Amino acid sequence: MSSFTVVNHPISRIDATTKVTGRAEFADDLAFDRMLYGQVLRAKYPHAKILELDTRKAEEAPGVAAVITYADISGAQAIGPVRPDMPIFVSTRTMYLGDAIAMVVAETPEIANRALDLIRVEYEELPTIFDVEEAVSEGALQLHKDYPGNIVNHYPLRKGNVEEGFKASDVILERTYTTQLIEHAYIEPEAAVAVPGSVDGNVTIYGSIQNPFTARRHVAQVLGVSLNRVRIIQCAMGGSFGGKDDVVSAVCARAAVAALKTGRPVKVVYTREESLIESYKRHPYVMKYKVGATRDGRLLAMEIYILADAGPYSSMTPFVTWRSVVQATGPYEVPNVKTDVYGVYTNNTYTGAMRGFGSPQIIFAQESLMDELAKELGMDPLEFRLKNAFKQGSVTASGQVLDEHTVSLMNVIKKATEAIGYSEKQRAYAKNKTARGKVRGVGFAASYRGVSLGAEGVDAAGALVSVQPDGSVYLHSGLAENGQGLKTIFSQIAAEELGCRFEDIVFMDTDTSVIPDSGATVASRSTTMGGSAVRDAAKKVREVLFGVAAELLNAPHEEITAAGGKMYVNEDPARCVDFRDVARAAYGKGQLMAALGWYQAPKVSWDEKTGQGKAYFTYVYGCQVAEVEVDCDTGQVKVLKVVAAHDVGRAINPATVEGQIYGGVTMGMGYGILEEVELQDGVTKTRNFDEYLIPTSMDVPEIVPIIVENPDSYGPYGAKTIGEPTCELLAPAIANAVYNACGKRIRRLPLDLERVLLGYSLRAARGKRGSEQA
Amino acid sequence: MTRLHVAIPESIDEALGLLGKWGREAAVIAGGTDLVVELKDRLKSPKALIDIGRVPEISGIRETEGGDVWIGALSTHAEVASSTVVKETAPVLADACAQVGSPQIRNRGTIGGNISTASPAGDTIPALYVLEASVEIIGPKGKRVVPIESFFQGPKKSALAFDEIVLGVKVPKLGKEYVSFFRKLGQRKSLAISIVSVAFAGRCQEPGLFTDVRIAFGAVAPTVVRARTVEKAICNMKLDPKSAQYISKLAFRDCVPITDVRGSQGYREVMACNLLYEGLLEMGRVRKA
């Protein structure tokens, strides 16, 4: 059993009751006196010049308080995490169908909605570009004059010499893989309320906001005010998955501009259709892989060329594609690597952060490729991978030596494949070939993943622990709950470290006026980074309390321990005092019982020209195996069972780790066989969940989670991460299983019915998508 | 601000009176699972909603004196799917209703709404085709009965006039010697609109020999269609796995599908054949057992 009292235990989530009883407060539940409602008018064409914008009629309509356009913005017209290129309202040119042109603010949502029809916009359609390969080809239309060739960014990586590697190879394989545009599909669409402050020019915003500090920065820029004039308070989140970042910053900024203009609270809530049209998505990738190996199955060289469709705005593309360049070879030792990843501007819906962040795409390619290469070599896919897999001390494509943590790749692969009986099933199913009816197959995929931001940027986080005179505790965190269970995890860490009762902790909603900017809740960094900050804060307070307890117990400070609401003498636990009494006494003595904790990530490095460096301070390893049934008559793939083994360092809460695995596997299945945002010449065709299909509870297979624990030297109690790795592996595992079942190799996601039956989608041929035919 | 009037008539006469009063400005609402979506998308903007949920004349499922089964328009998919009479005498309809949407949709959506919407992908319709059901309609000029196949005129187009209400469907019972099935193909296991659906009913003379074969496909033409070419072929030969494969290939002859987000024309043609083949094969297996 665990040596911990609170940590490492499957404690129920602290927000579970309010959520299942419907009492959790979401942004749309909020109401303020004299509140107005905003409705957004969006572009009619994905790429067009705006010749004239006339809002007068809408402004005069009864019940309309104001119509907001670019002309109402006094600060920055555009925002962006890297480049400020996404306009809050477009002024002269639309770049994709989700561009906002104006927002009507009215007494009711219905009035605002009707008034949208009264706004007159005259457009002149411009030539468009929707295909990444076309966008980077010579003579292509240039979307941004400062970024020639429509290139958002380019990351090269060079290791060894690929020419020599290929020369020495016995087998060389070249393959192209493509992935689709994906919607986060959070159950709660975008929502925020901006309330003008009592001090002139100040504004407070409540909302479904993934990253309160990012939203604050963007709102302040747009209003042209200092950061301390904008206060953001996060509401309960109905899901985010990386999706409530840039788009929500824009929603908040529009609401704030409108609130300050009208002097009244303004609420903006999107419908599903609006959300699907405007919000950014996961990048579609076109990935060309060339791989060389010896006859006996040793990888010698990999050359990788990737185009990522960014849409018209840079958003997170430079960060997303950076993770891709680091991890593109997969968790294998490859002596010679040449990788080039490009972000590419188009007039498709813009793309940004989504759970996985540049890994689901490349893992689909590289893990499909590993199976294809094994087949070419006449080797077993498992044996082949184990031969090349990272071991303790292996060197990554970027030249990083993996020696500061336990490299458990082999272990997770073995655990996952053995649990499902992969080897026997794989051999048996490979023999069973029929042209009709139902056939079964198994397949797997493995990955390594850098934890937190790595060399992407500043990586630090804070937390505030404040013990009250009665021993109860406030916990504030700069990283925010996104629905993943952060409140519970952080409370567990605080309780473990303070030695108080878990129930005595109250986690406060993230409020930018209370806690230091801790960066964004992204990159599966909360437990490692924020958890370490909580631990740091709690430790500081505990030291104060130990001093008081030492006096009360008449024992030396160093001999005091705390657990489960008691402080006691190490050697003699019967000599103890209640945590609450210590707090009371400390308060009586005028001691400070609050502390700010801070954690800064260990140093990492990156050379932009060579793609070499210590990309991340630690890594996690995962393997997922899928067993499927393919209907040869319809192309339907049923996922029957999934085993998912993940090394998390330490499971702060095994139940929430399993929760992440169930959810991530389900999302991965949607990516693999169902989901695709269909754009036809830049126009969103899938506008609600009747056409954009995500798995239902009926589709979820049996999922067997396997938690592997190899405590890390950095994270709290050795904890690393689990959020994203769970969601990056299943699509290639399914593709490999489908091949095992019926001998069809499908190199484009999703493996929907048409693609499995015919090998390509007739349906998708409607839109111009060059990559589909390849 | 525009206002939406909602009227809740307690009898069919009252409902007809309201329809007469509001004319084309009115929309009849039963379960609302189709209509509310259209209202939200502003595809329809009626001035009045006539909620027929409390009209007694159009609810219930019963056997008629003529030996048919009468299913009131207000019967929900869940009610039809669990009705003993339907399960015994028109199992293909019970199967179809059981495969609609999700429990929530089956508890609210009605058979009358499914017919009146006149979608070529409506799941009860192929079943009603092979049962050779008829639709009972009432309007200002009284009652009329329309054979199910004549009721549909195109996607969302039917013989129903704006001032008429569907009372129910009359379903001739399938005799004990009939076998039948309904299959639908969707992208996922629930909440999936059919890419293709097929209903089959046939009188089984002896294993593999059928007379009076009726086959209907959904989502492969502007309306649900009977596949007369295959029907004839099946009546003329002994059905075994091999002949089933051959015969089902004729299915596409009666289909003129379109390409939409759910499936392409080419895929749908192949699927019509394969879905029928799978159904015939499974039927053979079940019978042998």
Ligand SMILES: Cc1cc2nc3c(=O)[nH]c(=O)nc-3n(C[C@H](O)[C@H](O)[C@H](O)COP(=O)(O)OP(=O)(O)OC[C@H]3O[C@@H](n4cnc5c(N)ncnc54)[C@H](O)[C@@H]3O)c2cc1C
């Ligand atoms: C999430 C979801 C999933 C669905 N899945 C399926 C599915 O799998 N298969 C399927 O076939 N359908 C499906 N549907 C569509 C819908 O649920 C069915 O068509 C249902 O049977 C409609 O019945 P209703 O009572 O809700 O109709 P309503 O929405 O009340 O009415 C639909 C139309 O019929 C008219 N109408 C209704 N009753 C009468 C009457 N007695 N006389 C005259 N006119 C009338 C209305 O004016 C309206 O135009 C789905 C819908 C949703 C929202």
